[in-house]
Amino acid sequence: MSAQPMSAESTSTVSAPLLTVDRLVVDYPVTGWRRPPVRVLKGISLEIGAGETLGLVGESGSGKTTLGRAILGLAPVTGGEIRLGGRVVSNLGRRERRALSRDVQVVFQDPYTSLNPAMTVGDILTEPLLVTGSSRSDAQRRVRELLDQVHLPADAVSRLPREFSGGQRQRIAIARALTRDPKLVVCDEPVSALDLSTQARVLDLFIEIQERTGVAYLFVTHDLSVVRHISHRVAVMYRGELVETGDAAAVTTAPDHPYTRRLLLAAPVPDPRRQAERRAERHRFAAAQAAG
Numbered sequence: 660m661s662a663q664p665m666s667a668e669s670t671s672t673v674s675a676p677l678l679t680v681d682r683l684v685v686d687y688p689v690t691g692w693r694r695p696p697v698r699v700l701k702g703i704s705l706e707i708g709a710g711e712t713l714g715l716v717g718e719s720g721s722g723k724t725t726l727g728r729a730i731l732g733l734a735p736v737t738g739g740e741i742r743l744g745g746r747v748v749s750n751l752g753r754r755e756r757r758a759l760s761r762d763v764q765v766v767f768q769d770p771y772t773s774l775n776p777a778m779t780v781g782d783i784l785t786e787p788l789l790v791t792g793s794s795r796s797d798a799q800r801r802v803r804e805l806l807d808q809v810h811l812p813a814d815a816v817s818r819l820p821r822e823f824s825g826g827q828r829q830r831i832a833i834a835r836a837l838t839r840d841p842k843l844v845v846c847d848e849p850v851s852a853l854d855l856s857t858q859a860r861v862l863d864l865f866i867e868i869q870e871r872t873g874v875a876y877l878f879v880t881h882d883l884s885v886v887r888h889i890s891h892r893v894a895v896m897y898r899g900e901l902v903e904t905g906d907a908a909a910v911t912t913a914p915d916h917p918y919t920r921r922l923l924l925a926a927p928v929p930d931p932r933r934q935a936e937r938r939a940e941r942h943r944f945a946a947a948q949a950a951g
């Protein structure tokens with residue numbers, strides 16, 4: 660796996676942010692008579708620069724997917740706002756949200772369910788272009804370009820998703836997200852359904868595409884080694900709040916917040932010697948926590 664260039668951190672923070680999430684609150688209604696809504700995001704603020712990858716980690720249920728959905732306009736925003744290139748994009752109407760989809764796209768976790776099994780890869784990739792007014796020949800040209808970018812053969816256009824492996828399907832999903840040159844792609848656990856060597860190749864593809872196109876990623880994952888590899892900066896969520904944000908290398912090796920340290924100590928390590936060290940670190944950490 661190639662390492663993410665550190666220079667992007669400085670460029671992204673100097674330029675105006677592409678995405679600003681400002682004190683974002685999301686409440687979900689709870690079924691049942693007179694039950695109050697549940698607050699899932701409790702005032703989240705973060706920024707993503709053009710061409711930057713912000714890794715978003717946190718335990719299950721901490722609100723990572725909800726934050727991604729809110730940015731895509733798919734979760735109800737109760738308070739605060741989301742701005743893209745300075746324009747408020749939270750709580751848009753349906754038509755404006757469709758326009759937003761040009762700039763913000765998504766790649767989901769499961770490449771087996773996120774592609775329409777009845778459509779050929781060619782149709783999956785041309786559809787977003789045709790519905791937004793491209794001519795068929797322009798759309799076909801763009802699809803050839805996209806397949807080349809994600810390293811799939813040109814004859815993939817006439818095949819169905821089931822004829823591809825998990826990694827190849829995720830390449831198709833990435834190509835679909837890129838059809839209209841988005842500024843930001845929300846990547847929701849996009850490699851966690853893949854085996855380790857396929858994960859590495861797909862992560863490298865994300866990086867390669869970013870270097871070529873300047874797209875920014877919000878990269879949601881529970882895997883700290885993935886986040887360390889792909890991100891310029893990392894934000895850590897805990898129970899609906901951001902508890903730590905910083906440079907990827909710093910947060911994933913010397914975190915400030917006790918929750919991030921716990922997350923780091925809970926991450927699996929393949930080396931048995933390192934496992935023993937990690938166990939000892941966990942005991943020391945627990946003892947220090949107990950001592951206050």
Ligand SMILES: Nc1ncnc2c1ncn2[C@@H]1O[C@H](COP(=O)(O)OP(=O)(O)OP(=O)(O)O)[C@@H](O)[C@H]1O
Nearest residue numbers: 687688699717718719720721722723724725726881
């Ligand atoms: N549509 C919904 N209606 C009600 N509650 C929801 C809805 N979607 C998510 N939640 C709740 O919001 C909280 C955060 O969920 P979310 O999926 O954002 O967490 P997550 O950090 O992405 O978890 P995971 O890593 O398991 O995917 C959870 O308690 C979940 O049950």
